Amino acid sequence: MADAKPEIAFIGLGAMGFGMATNLVKRGYNVTGFDVWQPTLEKFQAAGGSIATTPAEAVKDKDFCVCMVATAAQAQAVLITGEDPAVSALPSGAALLLCSTVPCAYVQRLEAELAELGRGDIRLIDAPVSGGAQRAAEGTLSIMAGGLDASIDKGRFLLQEMADPTKLYIVQGGIGAGSNMKMCHQVLAANQILAASEGMGFATHLNLDPHFASQEVIGSADAWAWMFEHRLPRMLDPEFQPVASALTIILKDTGIITSEARRAAFPTPMTSTAEQVYFSALARGYGADDDSSLIRLYIEGQQGKTDPPGVLRRGSAQRNDVRSVALVKALLKGIYLCSAAEALAFASRCGLDLDQVFELCVNAAGGSSVLKTVGPDIIKLCRGETLPPATGDETESFGTCVRQLQEAVEEAQRLKVPVYLGSQALSLMQLALRSPAVASSDTSKAVVVRVWGL
């Protein structure tokens, strides 16, 4: 018999947690799961896991605990303040991996609270993840982990079991840095999830065939984004099924971004706009629905009131018009450019290693062609470096990008379709062009980041 693998406690078996925990089971770990929802416990048991009825019971005698609940409030309850919480039952020196997406401020407070409770022995790792339920189940997540070196050393094998080998980022800066990095990544997610609906909503008003339009976008060298490709199948489903990521999930992350940004007096005009649209969707009762269904906000009024929601499946739109696709792409590219600038500018404000942020984002759910090509120049400007002169092999200049987005916004206006993010991106680009820090000779699209004072 080989050396037994360590036993793992796993708290929070939701869409992400269930996949992560069963992945560990498949890899031969004895995992004891806890969740407040009984059916998921039964499902976990059927998948080979052990189960517990309280957090304390789950972590008893376990040297490793992963916490993957949905919010900071839930984490606080299962770890410390709820009934039979985990922390008081954790063995001395146990590793505690907090994988939930929480504000930097929360996980730093948790670290302090452990010390106050006399549990400074617990090796806390701030380790939020990205990649969605499927990669969670495969053990190929992106993970950004921060903490004391000794804690990282102890938990590294477990992080490695859950992450893709090329996507495990050990973040310098101690507890909170991982959460900040996730937060900056989520700037891209928050904008690009909504952008998928805005872009496809615009496409339907242009009377484009949705399959044609979306394949043109996904297959393009310059307007691709992970979120667009990933959301599309559910957006094209008549019932927006299956629910892979509910609106409330991205709304929670969006709230972390804007509230942490306010705390830092840092403007996040793109994410703040997305957040308002999310609030409107929530008020419409869309909270529990897959976030790809936000396209409903962009297509209402277009169809008869009695039409079923899955309008994209229907044969009403027929055009395979390349010029209209170009408008959709221009809209998306403008949004991607401004969300890339906002994400990297905020990361710079948070003191993160921008190269690492870039590498994480470009290979995770926040990735886009625009980020990949323009990100390195944005990073240079964030660092106060100057850009090299234009080489001429750039496919398009900032001016071209502004002009194309302007055409898209103009067409949306003509069609009377809202383009919240596209309009905001255009305003930011125009403001950048009026900034005293931008010269008329600047041709790199990266200069949009000047509007953030960088």
Place this chain on the structure above:
Amino acid sequence: MADAKPEIAFIGLGAMGFGMATNLVKRGYNVTGFDVWQPTLEKFQAAGGSIATTPAEAVKDKDFCVCMVATAAQAQAVLITGEDPAVSALPSGAALLLCSTVPCAYVQRLEAELAELGRGDIRLIDAPVSGGAQRAAEGTLSIMAGGLDASIDKGRFLLQEMADPTKLYIVQGGIGAGSNMKMCHQVLAANQILAASEGMGFATHLNLDPHFASQEVIGSADAWAWMFEHRLPRMLDPEFQPVASALTIILKDTGIITSEARRAAFPTPMTSTAEQVYFSALARGYGADDDSSLIRLYIEGQQGKTDPPGVLRRGSAQRNDVRSVALVKALLKGIYLCSAAEALAFASRCGLDLDQVFELCVNAAGGSSVLKTVGPDIIKLCRGETLPPATGDETESFGTCVRQLQEAVEEAQRLKVPVYLGSQALSLMQLALRSPAVASSDTSKAVVVRVWGL
């Protein structure tokens, strides 16, 4: 018998035109009206007017013609391209007052077209109005009139009959300048109409008594705005009645602003945000409703789905809480500040006389306490002048204003209520604080205009 007053042709008897035309009837003019809608013609006849069945018939032998249709497209049709149009039937040397709100570009094209048609003899006056249906009927509108001196001289008595004596603005710059001035005024209107709904929507989520909250705002020295006071009675009506100004009217004006701004490559982030919300409201089917009913966008989800729309009338909200009122006021003041900066910055870009713009706006439907107190300093910055050092009798600094708006946006986030304009205003203020043109010692709220590169 006294000298007969000249006969007047009046084309377009809508909400505004009907009041303007009947005011002229009351003042002793023989007015011949034309409208495409038969019932309004009958009503006009009952009010003492004469009627015509075509534009050409209306203007026949009339030395004065007022055109008050809703859009540039309608103006073009009744004047030139439609059936029996007015221009070919106007007597030589007649004065043509175009009072519709149209883009500067349209009225300039009309001037050129008259010349091309050999009707350069027509004394065209570009004379958009502001003030609402009641002031139209009283003959106390604000009017901003531009054109050749000889045209203005000929039409002045008629402008004076329709305008308040203190609110007739003769705008320098020829044909188009009046429309530009109206357009810049409408920046305030477009934002402040929506702000009324956003502010009162926020107030209901704060569980404030709507009558208490609105009276506190209206009676305040610092958060008053004409639009808020004017929209409130209809917003408090269970059916949002009577329809005094439909959503489609302000949406049309908003479109003029954003499309002319794009033509000038000038950013209008506040108005562009308002426009997206208006498009969403239009898609919801609210186009023909009074614009005060936009509050529905902010209160949905709060009440049961079967509740009638006039929720503000109901007794569910009870609190008379001064701190919550302060949050509502902070939200409104932030929006008013940024819309004032956007309106004056755009007016500066259009080459208008900023003192005249200010005097017009502060006394018209765009007026607000914030514009009145901060406008003069914004104008100084637009002109490249420096501000005098802080006197200490300013009630609050820019920093205080940002902090208070931030608290309001934070509370709205906690309540999950969208505040599209408040959030945008906060972003713009934060961007201004990061502009290299703003020093940390700057205390005037006017410095927000720096974000426009001024």
